Amino acid sequence: MVREPLSSRAGAPAIDGRVGRAVLVENTAEQFTRFAKERVQQVSPTYAVVAQHVAETPWLLELAAVRRLSRLPELFLASVQFLARQTDDALRPLFEKGITAYRSPGAVTAEFDRFCRGRGPEIGRLVAERAVQTNEPARSIGVLRGLNRAARKLPGRRVHLVELGASAGLQLLPDYYSFELRRPGGHQVVPPQRFLSGLSAPVFTAEVIGPDAGSWMPGPVRIASRRGIDLDPLNCRLAADRLWVESFVWPEQLHRRTMLRRAMDLAAELPVGLRRLDAVAALEQIARQADDVLVVLHSHMIKQLPPGSRAELEELFGRLVAAGKVIRVAVEASAEGKEQPAVGLRSRSAEVSVWTTDGVERVAQLDSHGTWIRPVLSEDEKQ
Ligand SMILES: C[S@@+](CC[C@H](N)C(=O)[O-])C[C@H]1O[C@@H](n2cnc3c(N)ncnc32)[C@H](O)[C@@H]1O
Numbered sequence: 001m002v003r004e005p006l007s008s009r010a011g012a013p014a015i016d017g018r019v020g021r022a023v024l025v026e027n028t029a030e031q032f033t034r035f036a037k038e039r040v041q042q043v044s045p046t047y048a049v050v051a052q053h054v055a056e057t058p059w060l061l062e063l064a065a066v067r068r069l070s071r072l073p074e075l076f077l078a079s080v081q082f083l084a085r086q087t088d089d090a091l092r093p094l095f096e097k098g099i100t101a102y103r104s105p106g107a108v109t110a111e112f113d114r115f116c117r118g119r120g121p122e123i124g125r126l127v128a129e130r131a132v133q134t135n136e137p138a139r140s141i142g143v144l145r146g147l148n149r150a151a152r153k154l155p156g157r158r159v160h161l162v163e164l165g166a167s168a169g170l171q172l173l174p175d176y177y178s179f180e181l182r183r184p185g186g187h188q189v190v191p192p193q194r195f196l197s198g199l200s201a202p203v204f205t206a207e208v209i210g211p212d213a214g215s216w217m218p219g220p221v222r223i224a225s226r227r228g229i230d231l232d233p234l235n236c237r238l239a240a241d242r243l244w245v246e247s248f249v250w251p252e253q254l255h256r257r258t259m260l261r262r263a264m265d266l267a268a269e270l271p272v273g274l275r276r277l278d279a280v281a282a283l284e285q286i287a288r289q290a291d292d293v294l295v296v297l298h299s300h301m302i303k304q305l306p307p308g309s310r311a312e313l314e315e316l317f318g319r320l321v322a323a324g325k326v327i328r329v330a331v332e333a334s335a336e337g338k339e340q341p342a343v344g345l346r347s348r349s350a351e352v353s354v355w356t357t358d359g360v361e362r363v364a365q366l367d368s369h370g371t372w373i374r375p376v377l378s379e380d381e382k383q
Contacts, residue, residue, distance in 0.1 A: 027065075029055045053112065070303065099251075130232070131304060133168075136170075144218045150354050158222050161225065163226075166233065176195070178204070199269065224292075227274075227275070230274060233276050330355075331352050
């Protein structure tokens with residue numbers, strides 16, 4: 001498969017003279033420290049040790065600092081995980097069993113160093129050429145919320161779904177997933193609306209919080225067609241692509257990995273059309289050819305676009321939504337900071353927004369791994 005080098009790809013600013021190598025390496029050290037202390041400390045002790053080690057080790061920083069990228073630690077560690085597991089290296093247990101597989105943190109870092117010294121060029125190439133492609137199906141609870149809200153404007157509530165930046169297409173299947181919703185009044189299980197015989201549906205557990213927590217339940221969604229667009233679509237029938245998707249899961253997240261595998265098993269069997277295209281170029285063309293109103297979803301994608309493409313996409317969405325050709329559903333990073341004190345979890349949050357000819361509504365906030373959701377109901381939904 002031919003992969004376009006990221007130096008020419010959207011969202012990958014080149015390292016130029018103004019920034020300078022030293023500043024880039026210094027920023028990379030800060031990113032790894034923040035990742036270790038704020039992002040993974042409570043959920044992955046293994047990555048907390050490894051990321052802090054990278055932050056304090058000059059030659060590893062040189063290896064990682066290939067480009068400016070907000071999620072560089074995620075991409076670097078996914079690249080190491082991918083290569084170690086693909087080649088069944090002795091480092092493999094680090095990602096499958098975590099630090100408990102080692103005598104001491106020193107033994108972990110020694111093994112990590114050995115691998116990175118030996119495989120430096122391959123690691124560097126992956127970091128330079130690939131994108132962060134975390135395809136987290138648990139965040140489909142937010143997608144479902146957005147699609148329910150969008151569907152009320154559609155004939156027969158039938159959704160013709162297109163996802164921009166679809167990765168392996170796992171956000172296109174919310175009707176095949178089960179959700180366990182936890183709230184102060186008790187737990188409910190939302191069963192999948194569709195099944196594939198012989199395959200278990202993944203079950204995603206989300207804490208439901210906020211003033212509307214008690215009165216919200218996701219409704220059924222009728223997905224009449226589904227398509228995904230990505231610069232580098234991942235095929236769940238290919239072992240290498242599945243491993244790449246899995247490599248964004250952190251070592252201690254065994255349950256997350258199990259559910260991800262179930263979602264990938266479904267995607268491998270379903271006719272989810274994924275196409276290798278640029279989102280901005282594709283949207284114009286798809287909308288022009290469509291007979292039906294399209295629901296166009298993008299989730300955790302917008303920040304990967306360079307500013308020019310982002311502006312172009314906004315302008316295009318503005319026109320297509322105003323013309324009634326598209327309903328836009330976005331699940332994208334929230335401007336409101338990272339922490340959600342109500343659940344006591346430190347996590348990045350995203351907002352679910354829906355644009356129709358009536359304007360834009362913010363319909364939920366959720367954590368980027370779907371562990372909690374704060375629905376925001378509009379007046380008509382409260383009645
Ligand atoms: C972080 S992943 C998100 C995957 C999925 N939407 C989700 O929320 O689970 C972002 C995806 O956007 C894709 N992407 C980035 N820029 C793109 C562009 N200009 N056109 C199409 N896809 C793009 C990347 O290749 C990657 O697969």
